[in-house]
Amino acid sequence: MGVGPGDPELLTVAALRAIRAAAVVAYPVAQSGGDGMAAAIAAPWLLAEQRRLPLLFPMVAEAPPRIAAWHAAADALAVEVAAGLPVVLLCEGDVSLFASSSYVLLALRQRHPHCPLRLVAGVPAVCAAAATASAGGIPWPLALQSEGLLIRPTPETAGELEHLLDQAAATATNVALLKLGQRWPWVRSLLDRRGLLEGALLAQRVGWPDQLLAPASAVPSGERAYFSLLLIRQGWPAVLP
């Protein structure tokens, strides 16, 4: 169930209803004993009597521990459902966009094909960033008319990003780069070189009390938080108000 990117007000009514009906609330954590972003976002809506079920998804590059974690999460959820308990799995942002819940869904389908489940879409960080910037005086429509929108992780190298931006410019595609964090210093230099800094938007921890939304030109070089993203627009349609 998607809980949106930070602001508890951005949970949907469907998400709120599902939370209220749950006996068990599961949520991802990156380390044992950790809090988890999704649980923190949904915290105002959780009930004291609901059992918490943290599911460990280690942030590592190697495949075996990640696969084991997805399997363990699916098994743990299936046990609760088999016991007849209504359970929700909280997911930061939307459930289908670079989400741990997608892996859990695949593992459930494979290991517990008869386990009944429902997905509740959530507000993705990219959409919240654009809306919050626009409301704050930096108009940032994600896509207009025949424009495309590419949402993807920030490439690992400058060469890849150059190529991606060339293609995006040629196809009138706006670009949303997730997982910007530590890549910001070289990404900033590249955008500066291409004259794209002013029109790009950097959004960090959208919906949290310490959120930052600013033209990329106003954000100095240096590592950003893991929960930061970049919106890049290289042009505008000809017909505009």
Ligand SMILES: C[S@@+](CC[C@H](N)C(=O)[O-])C[C@H]1O[C@@H](n2cnc3c(N)ncnc32)[C@H](O)[C@@H]1O
């Ligand atoms: C694993 S993805 C999760 C995406 C999420 N499922 C969604 O629908 O937005 C994590 C990346 O999403 C972006 N992100 C998620 N929440 C964010 C927030 N509140 N503010 C800025 N970026 C965010 C960051 O780029 C972060 O590295």
